[in-house]
Amino acid sequence: MENKTFALENARILDPESGYLNNNGVIIVDGGLIKEFGSKGSVEIPQNASIIDCEGNTVMPGLIDAHLHVTGQRSGKIEESLTTPIGVFFARAVKDLENLVNAGFTTVVDAGSLVALHLRDAINENTIIGPRIVASGLPLSMTFGHADTHYMPIEYVDYRTSKKLTPFMSLICDGEDECRKATRYAMREGADFIKVMATGGVLSQRDRPEHRQFTLNELKAIVDEANAANRWVHAHAQGTEGILNSLRAGVKVIAHAIYIDEVASEEAKSRNAVVVPTLSIVQRIIDEGEKLGVPEWGLKKSAEVYEQHINAIKLAYKHGVELATGTDFDGGIGKMGTNAMELKLFVEKIGMSPLEAIKAATTNAASAAGLEGKIGVIKKGSLADLIVVKGDPLNDINTLTNPNNIKYVFKNGTLLKKS
Numbered sequence: 007m008e009n010k011t012f013a014l015e016n017a018r019i020l021d022p023e024s025g026y027l028n029n030n031g032v033i034i035v036d037g038g039l040i041k042e043f044g045s046k047g048s049v050e051i052p053q054n055a056s057i058i059d060c061e062g063n064t065v066m067p068g069l070i071d072a073h074l075h076v077t078g079q080r081s082g083k084i085e086e087s088l089t090t091p092i093g094v095f096f097a098r099a100v101k102d103l104e105n106l107v108n109a110g111f112t113t114v115v116d117a118g119s120l121v122a123l124h125l126r127d128a129i130n131e132n133t134i135i136g137p138r139i140v141a142s143g144l145p146l147s148m149t150f151g152h153a154d155t156h157y158m159p160i161e162y163v164d165y166r167t168s169k170k171l172t173p174f175m176s177l178i179c180d181g182e183d184e185c186r187k188a189t190r191y192a193m194r195e196g197a198d199f200i201k202v203m204a205t206g207g208v209l210s211q212r213d214r215p216e217h218r219q220f221t222l223n224e225l226k227a228i229v230d231e232a233n234a235a236n237r238w239v240h241a242h243a244q245g246t247e248g249i250l251n252s253l254r255a256g257v258k259v260i261a262h263a264i265y266i267d268e269v270a271s272e273e274a275k276s277r278n279a280v281v282v283p284t285l286s287i288v289q290r291i292i293d294e295g296e297k298l299g300v301p302e303w304g305l306k307k308s309a310e311v312y313e314q315h316i317n318a319i320k321l322a323y324k325h326g327v328e329l330a331t332g333t334d335f336d337g338g339i340g341k342m343g344t345n346a347m348e349l350k351l352f353v354e355k356i357g358m359s360p361l362e363a364i365k366a367a368t369t370n371a372a373s374a375a376g377l378e379g380k381i382g383v384i385k386k387g388s389l390a391d392l393i394v395v396k397g398d399p400l401n402d403i404n405t406l407t408n409p410n411n412i413k414y415v416f417k418n419g420t421l422l423k424k425s
């Protein structure tokens with residue numbers, strides 16, 4: 007149905023950005039864009055339009071996961087990436103992308119995975135079905151940083167020298183010059199944006215979330231190179247110092263933010279940064295990590311930060327920081343297609359209303375994807391990334407966590423799911 011003209015009739019239209027709700031609406035899609043919308047009778051339906059009856063179900067922008075890793079992992083075991091051929095990871099990831107579409111996700115931001123970088127191109131040329139992928143490709147890490155996967159032998163870590171292709175390779179760089187070069191290299195390989203590791207983490211063996219990684223000047227060099235090529239930077243930043251360094255260097259998207267405090271919240275607000283907490287991954291590690299083979303040190307650190315993380319994000323929410331949904335799922339820890347879990351956690355743990363959580367998963371997540379105003383809204387001229395949802399997500403956010411409730415999925419006006 008690409009580039010065809012069609013009308014969604016009998017639609018309960020929900021625009022999360024404005025809160026606009028219309029129980030008897032019509033949306034006209036033409037050339038992949040939303041051409042017109044409004045109440046039945048007030049919108050003229052073009053003669054050549056095919057009609058889709060939404061049967062009173064909710065029509066809203068497609069969901070966006072603003073931080074995940076499409077890798078084709080199937081466990082939390084650190085040896086999996088070395089013992090599995092890269093082709094197997096790609097094949098599994100194709101399935102994972104279908105599951106994301108079936109769950110109503112029309113865009114995902116991949117914050118570090120070679121697999122996603124290449125599958126993005128396969129989706130764009132219509133070889134496989136998947137959500138729009140906005141990909142960083144290879145993340146930047148300092149030596150002994152979060153993506154210098156230091157639990158593995160060093161010869162399997164850096165993409166430029168690795169003995170085997172794995173989903174989680176990175177670019178190791180130290181000092182401003184190497185940081186500039188690595189940023190340029192990531193863009194050469196096709197990065198839509200740059201991912202940096204600005205602090206230690208939970209799933210890196212010998213550091214901690216509180217440790218700052220990369221200096222302020224290294225981060226500034228990375229942001230400068232990215233901005234010069236009209237790209238933005240998305241930082242893994244968990245400890246307070248790393249969050250502040252990232253913000254002050256001009257990083258646009260802060261992921262995880264386990265130790266975000268009042269000062270950092272104000273800094274994020276004044277700079278219009280978006281924070282993507284990824285509560286889901288911590289929850290999943292706590293619930294299923296042992297079964298999935300997550301190493302002991304990962305289980306221990308997850309348990310340690312769990313309460314802190316939730317309290318910090320509550321504080322950021324009270325300060326009015328722009329929050330977006332992201333899961334940090336990689337297919338092993340966190341099955342693709344269950345990503346609406348983050349909306350549920352925003353409601354249940356952070357105290358958002360369902361509408362606020364939906365806005366975080368659409369309008370706000372669009373900012374984190376560098377597509378503000380183009381997706382995540384129902385607006386004349388925005389891309390027709392739309393889902394039709396059975397039930398009332400404004401009343402019960404769990405409506406969105408069950409893929410069976412997602413009746414239709416359109417991306418760019420192209421029908422990807424009908425059930």
Ligand SMILES: [Zn+2]
Nearest residue numbers: 073074117334
């Ligand atoms: Zn991540």
